[in-house]
Amino acid sequence: MSILSLTSSQTVxxxxxxxxxxxxxxxxxxxxxxxxxxxxxxxxxxxxxDGLPVPDAMVExxxxxxxGRYNHSADQGTAQLDATFLGFxxxxxxxxxxxxFETIKPGRVPFYHEQFQAPHICVTVFSRGLLNHxxxxxxxxxxxxxxxxxxxxxxxxxxxxxxxxxxxxxEGTIVYRFDIVLQGAGETAFFNL
Amino acid sequence: MKNITIGEIVRGDREVFPPYLYEAYQSTRRRAPMxxxxxxxxxxxxxTGPGPAISAITLEDADLTRNSGxxxxxxxxxxxxxxxxxxxxxxxVPNTLLExxxxxxxGRYLHKRDQWPGPLDPNFLxxxxxxxxxxxxxxxxxxxxxAYPWKNHPNAWRPAHIHFSVFGPSxxxxxxxxxxxxxxxxxxxxxxxxxxxTEAARKRMIALxxxxxxxxxxxxxxxxDIVIRGAxxxxxxxxxxxx
Numbered sequence: 273m274s275i276l277s278l279t280s281s282q283t284v285x286x287x288x289x290x291x292x293x294x295x296x297x298x299x300x301x302x303x304x305x306x307x308x309x310x311x312x313x314x315x316x317x318x319x320x321x322d323g324l325p326v327p328d329a330m331v332e333x334x335x336x337x338x339x340g341r342y343n344h345s346a347d348q349g350t351a352q353l354d355a356t357f358l359g360f361x362x363x364x365x366x367x368x369x370x371x372x373f374e375t376i377k378p379g380r381v382p383f384y385h386e387q388f389q390a391p392h393i394c395v396t397v398f399s400r401g402l403l404n405h406x407x408x409x410x411x412x413x414x415x416x417x418x419x420x421x422x423x424x425x426x427x428x429x430x431x432x433x434x435x436x437x438x439x440x441x442x443e444g445t446i447v448y449r450f451d452i453v454l455q456g457a458g459e460t461a462f463f464n465l
Numbered sequence: 466m467k468n469i470t471i472g473e474i475v476r477g478d479r480e481v482f483p484p485y486l487y488e489a490y491q492s493t494r495r496r497a498p499m500x501x502x503x504x505x506x507x508x509x510x511x512x513t514g515p516g517p518a519i520s521a522i523t524l525e526d527a528d529l530t531r532n533s534g535x536x537x538x539x540x541x542x543x544x545x546x547x548x549x550x551x552x553x554x555x556x557x558v559p560n561t562l563l564e565x566x567x568x569x570x571x572g573r574y575l576h577k578r579d580q581w582p583g584p585l586d587p588n589f590l591x592x593x594x595x596x597x598x599x600x601x602x603x604x605x606x607x608x609x610x611x612a613y614p615w616k617n618h619p620n621a622w623r624p625a626h627i628h629f630s631v632f633g634p635s636x637x638x639x640x641x642x643x644x645x646x647x648x649x650x651x652x653x654x655x656x657x658x659x660x661x662x663t664e665a666a667r668k669r670m671i672a673l674x675x676x677x678x679x680x681x682x683x684x685x686x687x688x689x690d691i692v693i694r695g696a697x698x699x700x701x702x703x704x705x706x707x708x
Contacts, residue, residue, distance in 0.1 A: 360518060
């Protein structure tokens with residue numbers, strides 16, 4: 273059905289930060305004071321095949337609001353919109369490979385027919401040495417609906433834990449820790465998208 | 466579930482997208498995933514995406530020759546880079562955000578990790594962005610970047626290029642790529658460009674000189690179209706089809 277061939281992908285390279293992480297393009301904080309939902313902090317590290325941190329990666333996230341509605345015209349659902357929540361985040365990584373976001377826990381979004389997905393955040397990773405970006409999902413380890421999530425069920429049992437963010441409470445803040453391992457032991461399950 | 470071997474790791478079209486592991490590009494060796502990518506059904510999460518919302522609130526900054534915050538103008542051959550963003554059915558992608566970055570005319574990036582002894586240009590930051598219009602057309606004014614030396618192999622030089630980041634309508638349309646210039650002898654020597662598997666796909670990353678874009682006593686014109694995955698059917702369409 274397609275009539276034009278796609279433009280290929282190339283690495284983001286080592287020098288994207290002044291453009292993609294400029295002051296008005298970086299988006300570590302997704303929330304505003306009025307945003308509805310449970311405040312969470314997502315943090316983790318991007319690690320390479322040698323176990324070393326990746327200090328020149330960029331992580332983008334995309335998520336539904338706390339009611340389970342995406343800020344997008346293709347979401348024709350009935351869940352409430354939240355005018356104070358865009359749902360997009362973009363973080364660089366520090367020397368120790370770390371990234372972070374302040375956001376809210378997303379609601380469940382529809383799958384097919386009467387089925388719903390477990391709460392999740394779409395995660396995209398770019399870096400030098402990645403000729404194509406990588407896409408995965410963050411799920412919440414303490415979420416009971418994970419067992420019925422249709423996407424998690426596609427992931428082989430032994431790799432499923434790589435998509436589960438670990439809950440911690442740090443000085444009253446709920447932190448979900450999600451390391452992204454590009455290669456090797458504990459390699460994150462990435463999707464062919 | 467389909468089982469994919471390492472050599473087959475692809476995003477959709479194996480004629481178009483480079484493998485993750487491409488030995489000649491050394492940085493892929495420790496960063497390419499080694500396990501199969503997981504095949505998943507597309508859901509609302511993938512058929513939506515941040516493009517429309519982020520494009521609606523981002524300010525344009527499409528003249529890289531004068532956006533450094535100094536009163537001066539960047540040194541170099543002034544060029545216009547324009548083209549259309551289309552989806553794979555040929556429809557224009559309107560109002561979508563493009564972010565670009567590039568080396569200066571001497572091949573030097575303004576970045577603390579770029580320390581080769583090419584001169585910096587105080588009037589050039591090497592970054593810009595614009596939105597496509599209703600016909601999917603974008604347009605930047607910049608200077609032609611120089612070739613850039615890197616440490617991948619002895620006497621390695623990247624061909625002149627401009628990095629492009631494109632959102633499009635959904636998670637599936639997100640693309641980061643590079644635009645190259647025609648008739649560059651460094652193309653054949655560049656592992657990043659040659660990681661793209663077919664000559665046809667490599668050629669589509671090369672802009673064309675277009676004299677109708679060139680402006681008298683002002684700037685040379687280059688034309689480059691970008692094709693991304695389109696706004697696909699929503700998961701609920703099949704349900705409607707059953708009626």
